[in-house]
Amino acid sequence: MFPTAQTDFGLNMLRHAPSSVSLVMSPISVIYALIMLHAGSKGTTMTEINSAISRGQERSLTFPGLGNIYVCHRMFSESTNMEGYYAVQRYYSELLDQIMNSTNGVKSRINNSFYLNEKYDILPNYEQTLRTAYKTKIERVDFEDADEAAKHFDDAIAKMTEGKIRNMLNEENVEKKFALDVNANYFTAEWKFKFDKSSNSKGTFYSSGGNKHEVVYMNAFNQERLHAEDDDVQVLSLPYLDTSFALNIFLPKNGFGLHEVRARLTGERVQSLLSKLEKTNISVTIPKMKIEAYLNLEEVMKRMGVIKASSSNADLTDINRQIKLRAFGPAHRAIIEVDEDGTTAAAATYFKRFKSKSVIVGGRRKFDAVHPFLFVITKNNIPLFMGQFV
Missing domain, CATH: 3.30.497.10 (Antithrombin, subunit I, domain 2)
Incomplete structure (x- = not known):
């Protein structure tokens, strides 16, 4: 395809x-x-x-x-x-x-x-x-x-x-x-499920072993969201009001494994992960971004x-x-x-x-994007925008 x-x-x-x-x-x-x-x-x-x-x-x-x-x-x-x-x-x-x-x-x-x-x-x-x-x-x-x-x-x-x-x-x-x-x-x-500004928090984003910087995190606690994972990454899909569009975050389970994951990812694997998204009860922490x-x-x-x-x-x-x-x-x-x-x-x-590891705490799953990740904005899984946050 x-x-x-x-x-x-x-x-x-x-x-x-x-x-x-x-x-x-x-x-x-x-x-x-x-x-x-x-x-x-x-x-x-x-x-x-x-x-x-x-x-x-x-x-x-x-x-x-x-x-x-x-x-x-x-x-x-x-x-x-x-x-x-x-x-x-x-x-x-x-x-x-x-x-x-x-x-x-x-x-x-x-x-x-x-x-x-x-x-x-x-x-x-x-x-x-x-x-x-x-x-x-x-x-x-x-x-x-x-x-x-x-x-x-x-x-x-x-x-x-x-x-x-x-x-x-x-x-x-x-x-x-x-x-x-x-x-x-x-x-x-706009998101289908907006983040509550009152739940925002300031925190540290770990760019690499020795580098970190302060960011504003958006949080959603114990909510039903679309999620998938394999041995290397977990994926969180956040739909917009028109749910044929979504922001998909690919978070390495190894905190500083972005380079390796990026080298191994293929279009087929990305599409396979998107096809396996399932509704999951999960707590989400992701940074506000401007790139x-x-x-x-x-x-x-x-x-x-x-x-x-x-x-x-x-x-x-x-x-x-x-x-x-x-x-x-x-x-x-x-x-x-x-x-x-x-x-x-x-x-x-x-x-x-010209001429991060998939974390389960107290029986609840967490998606903590506090280290480098990839993201893809899709329309029916067709990539419109792609990038990385470091």
């Missing part, structure tokens, strides 16, 4: 950052930025993107909850396999609707934008694919005044993310470029096998056949805030195109 591949994609992004810092990012934001490249790519360039977002696995794909069912029994990594190409396109087109289908005051948005230097053109089929399959806003912009264009793009990103993401671009990102692919995500939701992160994706993409797209041999000829294009300087920024009422998270990605 694609959620497994998307989770692997996010875990791979996390593993390219040190385990000693707090971090948040949106794998789905980066995937949609890649998808806009994928729509105009051919040959090995397309194959590498397919492999990164599908893990190149042979499977029979069904898309529950996405309307019509599309089935593909081929290898996505075969460059001649257009069924794989259209399976990716179909899936991510319909996934947009699923992610943005929220109720009970939850806001979940994905915005795809393609800013084209007005001096150039793109092929009609590519433009149609972006508009119809990925609901992309296509805007022709004067790139000659690079500073003014950068401000225009930044204002658009800020608007898409309710002001959470600002100052993403500067004139160097715009100057002499063919186009900019921009994906911006925004998510805000902001900026990632330069160029090396991350190369390590994940997306190499051709940024090379001089990139085949992006389904975008424009007269100009030799390559992806250049991808970057990603994300922010998350978690408090007693709920969660707000936002992310933006762009590509330039």
